Amino acid sequence: MSETERGCRRFLTAFTLLLVGAASAQAHGEWLFRETAIMGTRCAVELWTDDRAHGLALIDDVFAEMRRIDALMSTYKPESELSRLNARAGRRPVQVSAELFDLIETAVDYSRVTHGAFDITYASVGYLYDFRSHKRPGSAAIATGLANVDYRKLKFSAGPRTLAFMNPGMRIDLGGIAKGYAVDRGIAILQRAGVKDAMVNAGGDTRILGDRRGQPWMVGVRDPNDRDKVALRIPLENASISTSGDYERFFDEGGVRYHHIIDPKTGDSARALRSATVIATTSLRADALSTSVFVLGPERGIELINELGDVDAVVVTPEGKLLYSNGLAPP
Numbered sequence: 428m429s430e431t432e433r434g435c436r437r438f439l440t441a442f443t444l445l446l447v448g449a450a451s452a453q454a455h456g457e458w459l460f461r462e463t464a465i466m467g468t469r470c471a472v473e474l475w476t477d478d479r480a481h482g483l484a485l486i487d488d489v490f491a492e493m494r495r496i497d498a499l500m501s502t503y504k505p506e507s508e509l510s511r512l513n514a515r516a517g518r519r520p521v522q523v524s525a526e527l528f529d530l531i532e533t534a535v536d537y538s539r540v541t542h543g544a545f546d547i548t549y550a551s552v553g554y555l556y557d558f559r560s561h562k563r564p565g566s567a568a569i570a571t572g573l574a575n576v577d578y579r580k581l582k583f584s585a586g587p588r589t590l591a592f593m594n595p596g597m598r599i600d601l602g603g604i605a606k607g608y609a610v611d612r613g614i615a616i617l618q619r620a621g622v623k624d625a626m627v628n629a630g631g632d633t634r635i636l637g638d639r640r641g642q643p644w645m646v647g648v649r650d651p652n653d654r655d656k657v658a659l660r661i662p663l664e665n666a667s668i669s670t671s672g673d674y675e676r677f678f679d680e681g682g683v684r685y686h687h688i689i690d691p692k693t694g695d696s697a698r699a700l701r702s703a704t705v706i707a708t709t710s711l712r713a714d715a716l717s718t719s720v721f722v723l724g725p726e727r728g729i730e731l732i733n734e735l736g737d738v739d740a741v742v743v744t745p746e747g748k749l750l751y752s753n754g755l756a757p758p
């Protein structure tokens with residue numbers, strides 16, 4: 428196996444069998460691919476179908492579901508349910524939809540698992556950054572915002588299904604988990620419709636259903652220094668892969684990169700890695716953990732992934748080194 432091609436054994440058990448089966452799998456049908464912009468990023472669906480019209484309608488359904496989730500959870504849309512929650516929950520408990528309530532609870536589960544490296548209340552300081560206009564907070568504003576960063580200060584009441592912020596200045600942002608959630612919802616639509624082989628992608632989050640008609644999908648992990656180069660290719664089937672990188676939303680100032688993944692302990696961008704890629708069964712898990720590993724850095728990040736046991740990771744360090752979790756390490 429070449430240096431840039433690692434087998435992910437956990438997610439690729441039937442590779443050889445599938446290659447043998449490929450010759451007989453010549454059923455008629457075609458791959459359909461469509462992409463569009465949703466959630467401020469490029470989203471794509473590719474699926475195998477023998478009914479073109481039905482396949483295209485399913486792709487539209489997946490994009491419609493992603494738009495619905497964006498309308499619910501975007502912090503850029505003042506009328507979204509999440510924006511209305513942020514505007515009011517610092518003063519009194521706010522009733523939320525079951526869907527949003529569950530996702531916020533899931534996000535807090537990841538805060539516990541990562542000891543606060545993943546924390547949706549990071550937004551209490553995160554909202555002070557604007558990467559497009561190169562805006563960042565000074566140390567006094569960071570200190571004020573940091574006082575409101577703590578997932579333990581989210582008060583859930585399951586009965587009335589309300590959420591309250593214990594500090595008035597708190598905010599939450601689901602940007603580290605919502606795309607993965609949307610990808611899972613898209614895959615579920617395709618599965619229910621009987622699709623066997625498909626790929627759904629939203630920015631850095633991808634989930635693969637089945638395989639590529641007898642072969643695994645080859646998913647590339649980008650070289651953080653060159654968007655046209657691939658640092659690594661991973662063969663995958665029935666798996667999700669998410670990459671968090673410091674090249675998605677950023678600006679450079681005085682030789683320092685300010686980007687969208689914030690360390691909840693410092694209120695500053697996390698800088699111990701250039702990218703973190705996680706492979707998991709669901710896209711939500713891969714998404715939440717890729718952001719988490721990015722914040723945790725190489726040692727603690729890989730350690731967490733090895734402890735969890737059901738996931739794998741590869742990270743790119745600032746020096747350009749690739750480090751792998753146990754399941755991805757060469758035999």
Ligand code: AMP
Nearest residue numbers: 545546547549602603671687688689718
């Ligand atoms: P991703 O590209 O999946 O790593 O997600 C990055 C996004 O997650 C950012 O744009 C923020 O919306 C959000 N985010 C940034 N830092 C954190 C953090 N420490 N915990 C949870 N979400 C975060």
Ligand code: MG
Nearest residue numbers: 603714715718
């Ligand atoms: Mg993520």
